[in-house]
Amino acid sequence: MEKRTVNPWKWQDERSYSQAVEVKNVESTLYCSGQAAIDPDGTSSDMDMKSQLEQAIANLEQVISTAGYECSGIVRLNIYTxxxxxxxxxxxxxxxxxxxxKIQQAVTMLEVNGLFETLKVELEATVVK
Incomplete structure (x- = not known):
């Protein structure tokens, strides 16, 4: 796999994302559903934003690794809050x-009126290898 980031400016570097990511010679692609602060038993968190973000990250990482991918392969990350x-x-x-x-990804962050039940943040990713 070959990955190339496209950044005509430098300001996005402080915000930890790229304006675009080009990927060539991909072996496979994983499209992850939005991962939020939901426990293994399906219970939605009612904790604060910090706790929910940490759990959403952990859940996304678990999905990615369970599928046999690595987080470094994330090329697209959508953040809903x-x-x-x-x-x-x-x-x-x-x-x-x-x-x-060492993730290099394009990002979109959207503020939404609501998420499922008591959730405050959700992370959706596209991962390649």
Missing amino acids: TSTEELWPYFPILQEWIAQH
């Missing part, structure tokens, strides 16, 4: 995870 204002102070948690796995 019920409050960007509430999420923003915890964005460094996501940035540290991105740096830890």
Whole structure:
């Protein structure tokens, strides 16, 4: 697999994403459903935004590794949140995870009116190898 990021500017570097990611010679692609703070028994979290973000990251990582992929192969990450204002102070948690796995991805963050039950943040990814 060959991956090339396209960044005509530098400002996105501080926000831990790329403007575009080109991928060639892909062996396979994994499309992950949105992962949120849902326990293994299916119970939705009613914890704070920080806790939910950490659990959503852990759940996304588990799906990716269970499928036989690596987080470094994430090329697209969509972030859905019920409050960007509430999420923003915890964005460094996501940035540290991105740096830890050397992820180079295109990102879209959307504030939505609501997520399933008591959820506040959801992460949806496309992963290649």
